[in-house]
Amino acid sequence: MSGTGQEQSVGIPPAEQASSARLTTLRILLSNEFGLLVLIVLFAIIFSTISPAFLSKFSLYALGRTSAVNIMIGFSMMVVIITGGLNLSVGSIGVCAAMFGGLLMQAFAMPWPLAVCGGLVMGAALGALNGFIIVRSGLHSFIITLATMSIFFGVMIFLTRAESYRDISPAFTSFGRMKLVGIISPLLLVSALAGVLLSVLFRYTALGREMLATGANERAAELSGIRVNRIITYCHLLSGVLAGVAGLMLVSRTGAAIPSMAGQLGQDWLLPAFLGPVLGGTLLTGGRVSVLGTFLGSFLVTMLTTGLLLMQVGAFWMQTYLGMLLLAAVLIDMVRRSYLTRRKLI
Amino acid sequence: MSIQNSPSETDVFIAEGMIKTFPGVTALEDVRLSLSKGSIHALLGENGAGKSTLIKAITGVHRLDSGRMMLNGQLFEPSDTRDAISRGIGVVHQERNLIPRFSIGENIFLESLNAHPLRRIDYNKLFRDARVWLEMLGVDADPAMPVHRLSVAKTQLVEIAKALSLNSRILLLDEPTAALTPHETDTLFKILRQLRDDGVSLMFVSHKLEEVQEICDRVTVLRDGKNACESQPLKGLDRQAIVRLMIGRNEQIPDWSARDRSTGTAVLQLTNVSTSLGHKEIDLSVHKGEIVGLYGLVGAGRSELAKSILGKFQVTGGEVLVNGSRAQIHSVADAVRQYRIGYVSEDRKSEGLVLMHSVLENVGMPIWRRLAGLAHFLTNGKIRKHTEPYIRKLEVRTPSLDQHVGNLSGGNQQKVSVAKWLAAQVQILIIDEPSVGIDIKTKAYLHELIRELSDNGTALLLITSDMPEMITLADHIVVMNDYQIMGEIDNTRDYDTMSERIMTLIQGEEPAAAE
Numbered sequence: 001m002s003g004t005g006q007e008q009s010v011g012i013p014p015a016e017q018a019s020s021a022r023l024t025t026l027r028i029l030l031s032n033e034f035g036l037l038v039l040i041v042l043f044a045i046i047f048s049t050i051s052p053a054f055l056s057k058f059s060l061y062a063l064g065r066t067s068a069v070n071i072m073i074g075f076s077m078m079v080v081i082i083t084g085g086l087n088l089s090v091g092s093i094g095v096c097a098a099m100f101g102g103l104l105m106q107a108f109a110m111p112w113p114l115a116v117c118g119g120l121v122m123g124a125a126l127g128a129l130n131g132f133i134i135v136r137s138g139l140h141s142f143i144i145t146l147a148t149m150s151i152f153f154g155v156m157i158f159l160t161r162a163e164s165y166r167d168i169s170p171a172f173t174s175f176g177r178m179k180l181v182g183i184i185s186p187l188l189l190v191s192a193l194a195g196v197l198l199s200v201l202f203r204y205t206a207l208g209r210e211m212l213a214t215g216a217n218e219r220a221a222e223l224s225g226i227r228v229n230r231i232i233t234y235c236h237l238l239s240g241v242l243a244g245v246a247g248l249m250l251v252s253r254t255g256a257a258i259p260s261m262a263g264q265l266g267q268d269w270l271l272p273a274f275l276g277p278v279l280g281g282t283l284l285t286g287g288r289v290s291v292l293g294t295f296l297g298s299f300l301v302t303m304l305t306t307g308l309l310l311m312q313v314g315a316f317w318m319q320t321y322l323g324m325l326l327l328a329a330v331l332i333d334m335v336r337r338s339y340l341t342r343r344k345l346i
Numbered sequence: 347m348s349i350q351n352s353p354s355e356t357d358v359f360i361a362e363g364m365i366k367t368f369p370g371v372t373a374l375e376d377v378r379l380s381l382s383k384g385s386i387h388a389l390l391g392e393n394g395a396g397k398s399t400l401i402k403a404i405t406g407v408h409r410l411d412s413g414r415m416m417l418n419g420q421l422f423e424p425s426d427t428r429d430a431i432s433r434g435i436g437v438v439h440q441e442r443n444l445i446p447r448f449s450i451g452e453n454i455f456l457e458s459l460n461a462h463p464l465r466r467i468d469y470n471k472l473f474r475d476a477r478v479w480l481e482m483l484g485v486d487a488d489p490a491m492p493v494h495r496l497s498v499a500k501t502q503l504v505e506i507a508k509a510l511s512l513n514s515r516i517l518l519l520d521e522p523t524a525a526l527t528p529h530e531t532d533t534l535f536k537i538l539r540q541l542r543d544d545g546v547s548l549m550f551v552s553h554k555l556e557e558v559q560e561i562c563d564r565v566t567v568l569r570d571g572k573n574a575c576e577s578q579p580l581k582g583l584d585r586q587a588i589v590r591l592m593i594g595r596n597e598q599i600p601d602w603s604a605r606d607r608s609t610g611t612a613v614l615q616l617t618n619v620s621t622s623l624g625h626k627e628i629d630l631s632v633h634k635g636e637i638v639g640l641y642g643l644v645g646a647g648r649s650e651l652a653k654s655i656l657g658k659f660q661v662t663g664g665e666v667l668v669n670g671s672r673a674q675i676h677s678v679a680d681a682v683r684q685y686r687i688g689y690v691s692e693d694r695k696s697e698g699l700v701l702m703h704s705v706l707e708n709v710g711m712p713i714w715r716r717l718a719g720l721a722h723f724l725t726n727g728k729i730r731k732h733t734e735p736y737i738r739k740l741e742v743r744t745p746s747l748d749q750h751v752g753n754l755s756g757g758n759q760q761k762v763s764v765a766k767w768l769a770a771q772v773q774i775l776i777i778d779e780p781s782v783g784i785d786i787k788t789k790a791y792l793h794e795l796i797r798e799l800s801d802n803g804t805a806l807l808l809i810t811s812d813m814p815e816m817i818t819l820a821d822h823i824v825v826m827n828d829y830q831i832m833g834e835i836d837n838t839r840d841y842d843t844m845s846e847r848i849m850t851l852i853q854g855e856e857p858a859a860a861e
Contacts, residue, residue, distance in 0.1 A: 204723055204724055204725060205718060205722050205723060205724055206714035206715050206717070206718035206722060206724050207722065209707065209710075209711075209714055209724065210714065210715075212703070212707075213700055213703065213707065213711055216700045216701075216702050216703055217696070217697070217699070217700040217701070217702075219696060219697040220691075220696070220697050220698060220699055220700050221700065221711070222658065222678050223653075223656070223658070223678055223689055223691060223697055223698070224678075224682065224711040224712045224766065225678055225679045225681070225682025225683055225711075225712045225715075225770075226679065226711065227677060227679045287700070287702050287703070288702065
């Protein structure tokens with residue numbers, strides 16, 4: 001009833017401040033991002049000890065370039081995972097966007113910035129189509145994107161007759177092959193920029209907050225005046241754009257738009273797409289995101305792949321290890337989360 | 347203060363010196379409790395007093411830091427809930443714990459279904475056995491029907507059947523009547539008395555003191571994690587005395603006089619409205635500064651009407667007028683942003699709040715767009731500036747604004763869901779069952795707040811099944827049954843005549859005939 005009671009109701013009593021500082025430290029040490037950093041450093045040491053070539057300039061450059069694409073693929077899945085859904089058609093959309101960009105450059109001789117925009121618009125359109133069908137049908141995104149994965153890929157193969165576009169603007173391919181300071185790929189900077197923009201979206205815009213609220217509790221979000229259907233569609237649209245960026249990055253790197261660049265139906269992208277966000281602590285049920293976590297998670301996965309390749313582990317084992325990594329990550333995360341919940345830290 | 351009873355032979359369950367701490371909170375501090383055979387024991391206390399922790403300790407969800415529990419003279423240290431169940435402790439939780447797509451019968455016997463993983467389940471026997479329990483509880487439903495098709499009240503009764511079917515000798519009931527109509531409550535009480543006479547020990551947790559006084563024999567009150575009294579006979583304790591034990595001071599019952607606010611401008615007006623959900627010929631108006639109560643039993647279509655006004659469900663006929671002109675509401679977003687209508691849901695956890703997000707996020711939700719403006723840029727500081735005054739005004743008890751709402755007590759959660767609409771500065775506020783799962787202090791506080799809002803000109807539509815609450819708050823009461831309006835009366839605030847008139851209206855008789 002008194003004024004002091006009101007003070008206490010929002011502020012932290014001074015006696016608890018010391019222990020709360022300790023709790024904050026504990027919370028940071030137990031965070032996903034910190035755990036990932038530790039793992040990245042740990043594996044870097046292991047790999048460089050076993051194979052000194054790991055730290056060579058070219059190896060580091062290649063690592064950055066490959067992880068740039070994987071990070072972008074991770075982001076593409078992440079923005080849909082936050083709604084509590086998933087997007088199995090990331091690979092399909094990525095390839096479609098890349099092929100469209102390639103077509104514009106080769107058949108229409110468009111300058112590369114325009115062609116890139118065209119590719120991204122294609123990605124956005126396909127993503128938005130996913131979102132539209134999901135929202136209108138009320139079905140789970142799993143089944144819709146499983147279907148569109150096949151449809152998008154099938155139509156693309158039919159229209160391109162499964163032929164590649166190799167007449168790519170040299171300026172565009174030199175971008176993907178450029179080396180900054182000898183080891184940094186500009187593609188990695190593109191991914192970092194995308195990460196910054198996504199962080200801004202989720203932290204500093206109404207749209208980003210609405211995306212997270214919708215993912216956490218769609219009914220509550222709707223009753224608070226959020227247009228949830230529109231928001232879900234935007235998330236899929238954004239996912240399509242990011243998948244398109246990843247696809248075009250590959251074109252820039254390889255110098256060609258190839259229908260099979262993400263495997264049959266784009267399925268080669270699925271594992272990296274889920275690994276990044278899940279390792280990074282984006283909640284599969286939606287409502288919580290970690291952009292930095294996805295960045296680090298995807299980087300770790302790429303590093304493991306590169307390292308294992310250097311150690312000359314066979315390709316089949318590679319898939320096994322990545323699968324095991326995904327499983328281990330989810331299990332460790334479960335233990336971590338239940339510990340934090342028990343101690344009421346989250 | 348605490349009155350100690352020496353343990354007698356009839357005490358089947360005794361707990362002493364129970365201590366349980368969580369980081370920063372001592373939930374139980376040297377708590378005692380004893381349950382005797384064939385009695386109904388009330389466990390009372392405000393939200394956060396430690397009732398839930400106590401129940402969780404008995405049912406094996408939490409381990410005690412120290413203390414001792416004795417069951418039938420033997421040391422009782424349940425390792426998990428299943429262990430507690432096998433020792434004869436049944437519990438009916440506040441939250442629904444049934445599997446919606448499973449049949450009633452399967453839900454009742456869920457624990458025994460998996461006894462033989464490979465043996466075929468004898469559904470005929472299962473349903474036959476289930477029917478016995480349903481008949482005993484007076485539930486008129488086919489045991490093969492999936493639970494999600496039942497009303498909330500019947501779901502609750504199925505849950506009780508499930509606990510009883512496990513042959514529990516100790517039955518803990520956590521607010522079992524929260525969703526029941528008076529009639530259903532009576533049926534339940536009859537059954538509880540019967541169980542008591544059969545020698546079952548019952549522990550009854552409720553915020554409705556009228557019910558506690560009606561059915562319980564003894565009472566244990568917790569206040570701030572300590573015993574305010576222990577196993578004290580209820581006889582001789584009046585309502586005031588119980589409340590004093592619970593909150594440490596006397597209850598202040600507002601003595602508000604009847605008032606007529608229907609002369610102001612009609613802010614919300616429904617004429618001959620029908621909806622896709624089946625509402626027919628709904629006429630309703632809420633004036634500036636008026637509290638209109640919408641009374642009815644569970645399932646009368648009140649929340650559904652509220653959500654239709656909000657644009658969540660379709661209005662198929664008639665007119666909805668806001669401030670005298672026809673409102674075009676196609677979605678909840680239209681209602682919130684354009685017409686400034688807010689809705690405090692009866693179901694805080696699944697549609698009122700985003701439990702995994704912070705207090706700040708929750709309160710800011712309806713105004714993000716407005717604050718972000720055209721630049722679309724939004725900082726926590728800006729949201730804080732527009733929400734913190736209201737969070738403070740409502741005295742939300744939280745360590746910080748970044749605390750997850752799911753970690754707050756029920757009363758504070760409710761305050762957050764109201765603060766959200768205060769921050770949005772709504773002109774029409776629909777409040778659905780404001781005091782479900784709320785302690786007395788918070789309830790009284792909310793009542794004052796609602797009254798204050800109306801004095802400041804907000805038009806309020808109040809939905810509640812709590813008759814005293816309705817008569818305390820509403821200026822004008824509209825009675826609904828079966829998706830139709832049965833009649834309306836001005837509130838004289840005289841409890842006996844008002845409640846009688848309301849009940850006759852529900853039954854479809856003209857109020858004049860009853861007088």
